[in-house]
Amino acid sequence: MSFSGIKIAPSILSANFCHLLEDIKAIENKCDYLHIDVMDGHFVNNISFGLPIVRSIRPETDLIFDVHLMITNPEEFVEPFAKAGADSITFHYECTKDPMALIAKIKELGKKVGVSIHPNTPVEEIYGLIPYVDMVLLMSVVPGHGGQSILPDTYEKLQKIRAEITRTNSDVILEVDGGINTKTIKDVVDSGANLLVAGSAVFAKPNPGEAVEELLKCAKESL
Ligand code: DX5
Ligand code: ZN
Numbered sequence: 001m002s003f004s005g006i007k008i009a010p011s012i013l014s015a016n017f018c019h020l021l022e023d024i025k026a027i028e029n030k031c032d033y034l035h036i037d038v039m040d041g042h043f044v045n046n047i048s049f050g051l052p053i054v055r056s057i058r059p060e061t062d063l064i065f066d067v068h069l070m071i072t073n074p075e076e077f078v079e080p081f082a083k084a085g086a087d088s089i090t091f092h093y094e095c096t097k098d099p100m101a102l103i104a105k106i107k108e109l110g111k112k113v114g115v116s117i118h119p120n121t122p123v124e125e126i127y128g129l130i131p132y133v134d135m136v137l138l139m140s141v142v143p144g145h146g147g148q149s150i151l152p153d154t155y156e157k158l159q160k161i162r163a164e165i166t167r168t169n170s171d172v173i174l175e176v177d178g179g180i181n182t183k184t185i186k187d188v189v190d191s192g193a194n195l196l197v198a199g200s201a202v203f204a205k206p207n208p209g210e211a212v213e214e215l216l217k218c219a220k221e222s223l
Contacts, residue, residue, distance in 0.1 A: 010034060010202040027209055054081060113132075138157055140176050
């Protein structure tokens, strides 16, 4: 995998909401993506933020808005998030009875579509969706909170999903989310991830821009 294909998606969950725009501007020139964690207090035991934040920051940056919906009723919210400025919308496989219909709905809205897998869900369950999505997001911690440690079976799961993407010759980004830092980034990249969400490893640092550079450096050294 070429280094140029490895990208960091900083998660604003760990940003300071008193100066959110300042935090975004600190990483804007180092990244293509901004990861936006929407939590509903049902699917996960935390509430983060929703449409007003997406709407407010949309005119302020050209970063790709990678919206990660950790909500039980994604069907009801994909259109509002599309209108608010999402570029890609990722739903949880566990939160829909009809993933193919939801994929079609997101595509009809003109957005990229991702499917996310909870750590308790066997990765094989989403194999059939791989040819139809733009992105697979593997949760490498139990979703709900930033700052957790990566689950040790993440590497093997990434290898399996990467093998399936390759086997089906699918043009799919493999994103990993949770516990990514300068120590873990080498192994997730070596295991096949190419879009790396980093919340606390970026925005909990005094200089978020330098933190992104450091992560990319560690990813490069891993190859
Ligand atoms: C967790 C969220 C993550 C979170 C990652 O449920 O989906 O995107 O922001 O935070 P870190 O990088 O601190 O583990
Ligand atoms: Zn996330």
